Amino acid sequence: MAMQWNENLAVGVDAIDNQHKGIFIRVNNLLDAMVLGKGEKYIVEIIEYVGVHFNTEENLMNKYNYISYVKQKTEHMLFIKYFFSIKRELETQGVSSQLLIQTHQLLYNWLKSHIAREDKKFCTFIKKCA
Numbered sequence: 001m002a003m004q005w006n007e008n009l010a011v012g013v014d015a016i017d018n019q020h021k022g023i024f025i026r027v028n029n030l031l032d033a034m035v036l037g038k039g040e041k042y043i044v045e046i047i048e049y050v051g052v053h054f055n056t057e058e059n060l061m062n063k064y065n066y067i068s069y070v071k072q073k074t075e076h077m078l079f080i081k082y083f084f085s086i087k088r089e090l091e092t093q094g095v096s097s098q099l100l101i102q103t104h105q106l107l108y109n110w111l112k113s114h115i116a117r118e119d120k121k122f123c124t125f126i127k128k129c130a
């Protein structure tokens, strides 16, 4: 069951919203591929894309001296860690239904809670400063 980006997740900074949409598209591509027993190519693509996205956000936070930078950075690192553990499992065990379900829950839960909570806060802050 794919989840799409929706207006409830909008943070109001176009560059960030567009990247978030890009993450959802890539997570959905990954999950579709995993259903077919694949996914290694997509996990690599997501790791690269998410890395660029986190750099964009962290550069903005630094630029405006955002107070919760460390909290954000820690959550970003945790998310990257999830991707690497999925990648390792894909390479060593292949796709199992358990991995598929875990990946689905983990990524969507993290995305929804992080974007709706932390990213909205930080974008509200930088919009006031800009």
Ligand SMILES: [Fe+2]
Residues within 6 Å of the ligand: 020, 053, 057, 115, 119
């Ligand atoms: Fe984000």
